[in-house]
Amino acid sequence: MKKLLVTVQVELDIPDTWALVEHPDEVQAIKLADGRFMYMSFLPMFTTDANEGAEWSSECSDEFTETLLDMVADEEVLMKFETD
Numbered sequence: 001m002k003k004l005l006v007t008v009q010v011e012l013d014i015p016d017t018w019a020l021v022e023h024p025d026e027v028q029a030i031k032l033a034d035g036r037f038m039y040m041s042f043l044p045m046f047t048t049d050a051n052e053g054a055e056w057s058s059e060c061s062d063e064f065t066e067t068l069l070d071m072v073a074d075e076e077v078l079m080k081f082e083t084d
């Protein structure tokens with residue numbers, strides 16, 4: 001079996017009301033103004049079209065999702081604010 005390493009970096013302009021918190025699930029999360037928590041992680045996208053301009057979707061079967069999640073050996077998501 002091979003290992004696939006995926007590094008995801010996303011830059012977002014977010015409202016000042018959002019805050020980084022340590023969620024009780026032992027993950028760093030973003031607390032939204034309405035009280036919800038959002039965890040940022042990768043989202044696989046799929047298409048059957050091998051051509052440029054293909055339409056991609058995150059929809060897949062629950063079975064495949066579980067299989068993919070079982071493949072994750074380790075995950076680390078680090079979030080921080082960067083100021084100018």
